[in-house]
Amino acid sequence: xxxxxxxxxxxxxxxxxxxxxxxxxxxxxxxxxxxxxxxxxxxxxxxxxxxxxxxxxxxxxxxxxxxxxxxxxxxxxxxxxxxxxxxxxxxxxxxxxxxxxxxxxxxxxxxxxxxxxxxxxxxxxxxxxxxxxxxxxx
Amino acid sequence: xxxxxxxxxxxxxxxxxxxxxxxxxxxxxxxxxxxxxxxxxxxxxxxxxxxxxxxxxxxxxxxxxxxxxxxxxxxxxxxxxxxxxxxxxxxxxxxxxxxxxxxxxxxxxxxxxxxxxxxxxxxxxxxxxxxxxxxxxxxxxxxxxxxxxxxxxxxxxxxxxxxxxxxxxxxxxxxxxxxxxxxxxxxxxxxxxxxxxxxxxxxxxxxxxxxxxxxxxxxxxxxxxxxxxxxxxxxxxxxxxxxxxxxxxxxxxxxxxxxxxxxxxxxxxxxxxxxxxxxxxxxxxxxxxxxxxxxxxxxxxxxxxxxxxxxxxxxxxxxxxxxxxxxxxxxxxxxxxxxxxxxxxxxxxxxxxxxxxxxxxxxxxxxxxxxxxxxxxxxxxxxxxxxxxxxxxxxxxxxxxxxxxxxxxxxxxxxxxxxxxxxxxxxxxxxxxxxxxxxxxxxxxxxxxxxxxxxxxxxxxxxxxxxxxxxxxxxxxxxxxxxxxxxxxxxxxxxxxxxxxxxxxxxxxxxxxxxxxxxxxxxxxxxxxxxxxxxxxxxxxxxxxxxxxxxxxxxxxxxxxxxxx
Numbered sequence: 001x002x003x004x005x006x007x008x009x010x011x012x013x014x015x016x017x018x019x020x021x022x023x024x025x026x027x028x029x030x031x032x033x034x035x036x037x038x039x040x041x042x043x044x045x046x047x048x049x050x051x052x053x054x055x056x057x058x059x060x061x062x063x064x065x066x067x068x069x070x071x072x073x074x075x076x077x078x079x080x081x082x083x084x085x086x087x088x089x090x091x092x093x094x095x096x097x098x099x100x101x102x103x104x105x106x107x108x109x110x111x112x113x114x115x116x117x118x119x120x121x122x123x124x125x126x127x128x129x130x131x132x133x134x135x136x137x138x
Numbered sequence: 139x140x141x142x143x144x145x146x147x148x149x150x151x152x153x154x155x156x157x158x159x160x161x162x163x164x165x166x167x168x169x170x171x172x173x174x175x176x177x178x179x180x181x182x183x184x185x186x187x188x189x190x191x192x193x194x195x196x197x198x199x200x201x202x203x204x205x206x207x208x209x210x211x212x213x214x215x216x217x218x219x220x221x222x223x224x225x226x227x228x229x230x231x232x233x234x235x236x237x238x239x240x241x242x243x244x245x246x247x248x249x250x251x252x253x254x255x256x257x258x259x260x261x262x263x264x265x266x267x268x269x270x271x272x273x274x275x276x277x278x279x280x281x282x283x284x285x286x287x288x289x290x291x292x293x294x295x296x297x298x299x300x301x302x303x304x305x306x307x308x309x310x311x312x313x314x315x316x317x318x319x320x321x322x323x324x325x326x327x328x329x330x331x332x333x334x335x336x337x338x339x340x341x342x343x344x345x346x347x348x349x350x351x352x353x354x355x356x357x358x359x360x361x362x363x364x365x366x367x368x369x370x371x372x373x374x375x376x377x378x379x380x381x382x383x384x385x386x387x388x389x390x391x392x393x394x395x396x397x398x399x400x401x402x403x404x405x406x407x408x409x410x411x412x413x414x415x416x417x418x419x420x421x422x423x424x425x426x427x428x429x430x431x432x433x434x435x436x437x438x439x440x441x442x443x444x445x446x447x448x449x450x451x452x453x454x455x456x457x458x459x460x461x462x463x464x465x466x467x468x469x470x471x472x473x474x475x476x477x478x479x480x481x482x483x484x485x486x487x488x489x490x491x492x493x494x495x496x497x498x499x500x501x502x503x504x505x506x507x508x509x510x511x512x513x514x515x516x517x518x519x520x521x522x523x524x525x526x527x528x529x530x531x532x533x534x535x536x537x538x539x540x541x542x543x544x545x546x547x548x549x550x551x552x553x554x555x556x557x558x559x560x561x562x563x564x565x566x567x568x569x570x571x572x573x574x575x576x577x578x579x580x581x582x583x584x585x586x587x588x589x590x591x592x593x594x595x596x597x598x599x600x601x602x603x604x605x606x607x608x609x610x611x612x613x614x615x616x617x618x619x620x621x622x623x624x625x626x627x628x629x630x631x632x633x634x635x636x637x638x639x640x641x642x643x644x645x646x647x648x649x650x651x652x653x654x655x656x657x658x659x660x661x662x663x664x665x666x667x668x669x670x671x672x673x674x675x676x677x678x679x680x681x682x683x684x685x686x687x688x689x690x691x692x693x694x695x696x697x698x699x700x701x702x703x
Contacts, residue, residue, distance in 0.1 A: 050397055052393045052394075053393070053394060053612075053614045053615055054377055054380055054393075054615060054617075056377075056379040056380055056384060056391055056392070056393075057379075057384075062349050062391075100349075108637075128615075130606075130615055132380060132603055132606070132607065133599075133600060133603045133604075
């Protein structure tokens with residue numbers, strides 16, 4: 001039985017790196033959120049996070065955050081070895097509090113966005129992004 | 139589960155929308171065994187707008203047998219709801235008599251006996267007759283093609299979709315959306331789209347580099363019909379680069395993008411659209427969720443999951459219409475649009491019984507022209523089948539069992555994997571297997587039958603991953619295919635569990651031993667989405683296997699134990 005190296009590049013080798021269980025919120029992300037909030041209660045609403053339900057490519061996942069009235073928005077990838085992704089700061093002259101970027105995800109996990117408002121209140125939202133081998137549709 | 143009567147009441151209670159379906163009519167006529175073309179097409183023209191929907195034709199130009207699924211499980215909120223109802227339960231739900239043509243057209247059981255009685259279905263020449271009859275009653279009816287049109291046959295492969303474009307141009311749709319078309323490669327898709335005399339739509343087809351709407355695909359088209367401004371918004375299959383090889387269309391990115399859909403609905407309403415129709419390749423459960431999430435959609439013409447439903451499903455004030463696959467059905471939806479809103483509808487899922495509906499002569503000539511150069515190759519008999527060969531169903535079908543057997547034998551493997559696609563017509567016992575029949579269940583642009591080694595642990599990851607694409611409780615995380623088919627490998631699946639816990643008791647069937655996570659197994663498969671996959675095309679593997687068998691027979695397959703159904 002001889003088969004070439006190329007032949008072994010078959011179904012979903014990219015999946016070899018995948019864990020099966022999604023990474024949800026863990027201690028490192030909780031600590032990061034607490035530090036960002038600086039003691040304020042973390043609420044909901046007033047922040048929108050747009051991310052694909054299933055990533056086409058875990059190495060470059062487009063995301064968008066929108067938080068009207070925010071002075072700062074922090075984005076975390078809860079399942080990455082280092083959860084911190086970016087913190088966007090909006091000055092008083094910013095026309096809108098909206099940012100988009102592309103991030104790298106180690107596997108299926110929650111992406112979390114936390115916004116600090118001008119009055120010091122803090123809100124949070126998250127989106128589950130699935131990183132998959134891919135199958136075959138109808 | 140909503141019964142037919144409850145459905146009508148619900149629709150009236152929910153809104154001013156009043157609905158009716160012509161389904162009961164043909165079911166009853168069918169029961170009298172007195173089907174005629176006039177009866178199949180009978181429809182009291184209603185309101186001021188007519189929509190005609192065809193979808194998932196998969197390049198089936200000629201009439202075919204197509205057995206509907208025995209198992210089509212719903213999970214989460216969709217558990218037990220249509221289209222996740224099959225067989226006798228489906229017939230009771232819609233009041234279909236056992237043994238009637240509608241039993242044959244819409245459910246799986248007694249398929250062989252009923253197929254012999256009622257014959258093949260579909261054929262684009264018959265579809266043309268149906269479309270022309272509707273246009274005779276409503277000349278400005280909109281004809282909308284839900285995609286998966288330029289894929290799925292010998293002639294389509296060899297003409298790179300050209301045969302289907304010629305046939306559809308003769309049928310003259312007003313718009314289409316896309317899925318498998320992209321597996322022709324982005325250059326060919328753009329070439330064909332550039333030549334289309336109708337709209338190529340997809341609000342979720344974006345440029346991959348800029349993450350902006352793609353140049354060749356408009357999000358929507360506006361049509362003025364019956365004094366009404368109608369917006370048709372396209373929704374391509376959201377997960378193309380995941381379910382199919384993204385390297386074939388690297389310039390494009392997709393996704394569900396329901397926030398952009400909502401923006402498009404607002405935009406077209408702002409331009410005066412009184413009726414908003416989404417021409418979708420999302421799959422049925424995804425469409426239901428989108429109907430509930432995005433306000434302002436009147437009609438979703440649903441494709442991708444190949445479901446055929448005799449009545450629309452109502453979600454809020456949105457009707458979701460499922461029109462089957464492979465040319466078996468044409469949906470007609472008449473709408474009463476007044477004062478800027480949809481006030482009522484009348485719907486009929488028209489079954490295209492090939493022996494009842496007269497072929498349209500002009501279209502028949504166009505079809506013959508496409509097939510003529512390939513006639514000798516198409517009709518060559520490779521073998522014969524003693525068994526019913528079918529594919530549809532959540533787990534193994536007999537066509538896939540035969541394909542997996544071919545992979546195990548011809549590629550000297552311990553385990554075979556075959557993709558859980560939903561296309562591929564059926565053959566009934568006693569039929570010859572021609573080359574065309576083999577291509578109908580294997581044709582694709584990434585057909586290489588690979589041979590590789592996988593550890594038991596990796597095999598488990600693969601099965602769990604595919605299972606989650608099918609049984610995730612949130613439809614937005616489903617990709618719409620069926621479970622990957624396996625040969626030489628048995629397992630148990632609990633569809634109610636979460637990813638990682640569904641698949642247990644994996645067994646190497648040859649020895650009866652449990653799959654060892656640490657051991658490597660020789661695996662043969664096809665339809666890998668990875669670039670550079672090597673091996674002979676699957677149709678050669680299957681053809682060689684069938685030739686050696688002469689007459690094929692596929693036994694019962696109980697290698698998958700399903701729990702939580």
